Amino acid sequence: MAKVEVIVGTTLGSAEYVADEIMAQLTEQGHQVQVYLTPTLHEIDTHALWIIVSSTHGAGDLPDNIQPFFNEITEQKPDLSQVNFALCAIGDSSYDTFCQGPEKLISAIQECDAKAFVDKIQIDVQLDPVPEDPALAWLAQWQQDI
Numbered sequence: 675m676a677k678v679e680v681i682v683g684t685t686l687g688s689a690e691y692v693a694d695e696i697m698a699q700l701t702e703q704g705h706q707v708q709v710y711l712t713p714t715l716h717e718i719d720t721h722a723l724w725i726i727v728s729s730t731h732g733a734g735d736l737p738d739n740i741q742p743f744f745n746e747i748t749e750q751k752p753d754l755s756q757v758n759f760a761l762c763a764i765g766d767s768s769y770d771t772f773c774q775g776p777e778k779l780i781s782a783i784q785e786c787d788a789k790a791f792v793d794k795i796q797i798d799v800q801l802d803p804v805p806e807d808p809a810l811a812w813l814a815q816w817q818q819d820i
């Protein structure tokens with residue numbers, strides 16, 4: 675059983691719904707999973723697997739709810755060398771900045787030595803109006819390795 679921290683960036687709730695489904699699938703596998711809608715460094719375990727589930731807003735920006743977490747990381751530069759992460763990005767390919775918001779957060783945590791656990795998924799809501807379906811299929815490909 676592993677500890678999994680699911681960190682959500684959302685404005686209208688699509689990413690939150692995907693995160694809840696990911697939590698349900700991993701909990702069923704026996705993992706200890708927590709979803710964070712207002713993530714803070716104080717609360718999140720830096721010796722756990724982080725799954726970042728985030729949409730993009732503005733022009734390639736992170737959603738407002740996750741911006742303070744991004745700021746904490748860039749300002750405090752915590753030791754994240756024990757963090758493995760997986761990125762589930764949700765966006766709309768009609769924007770030039772498709773799925774770019776969470777890339778800023780990924781760059782910031784990689785600068786703090788976090789490591790990718792698996793290849794990211796970028797879900798295009800133009801093609802997949804029900805983003806939890808590809809998200810759960812992606813998770814199923816690697817959840818046995820946690």
Ligand SMILES: Cc1cc2nc3c(=O)[nH]c(=O)nc-3n(C[C@H](O)[C@H](O)[C@H](O)COP(=O)(O)O)c2cc1C
Nearest residue numbers: 684685686687688689729730734765766769772773
């Ligand atoms: C004002 C606005 C700006 C957006 N900007 C982007 C963008 O730059 N890149 C992108 O891939 N998607 C963009 N999107 C699409 C959202 O990421 C997409 O609709 C996503 O499903 C929203 O998920 P959420 O409800 O979890 O925030 C934008 C949507 C809105 C409404």
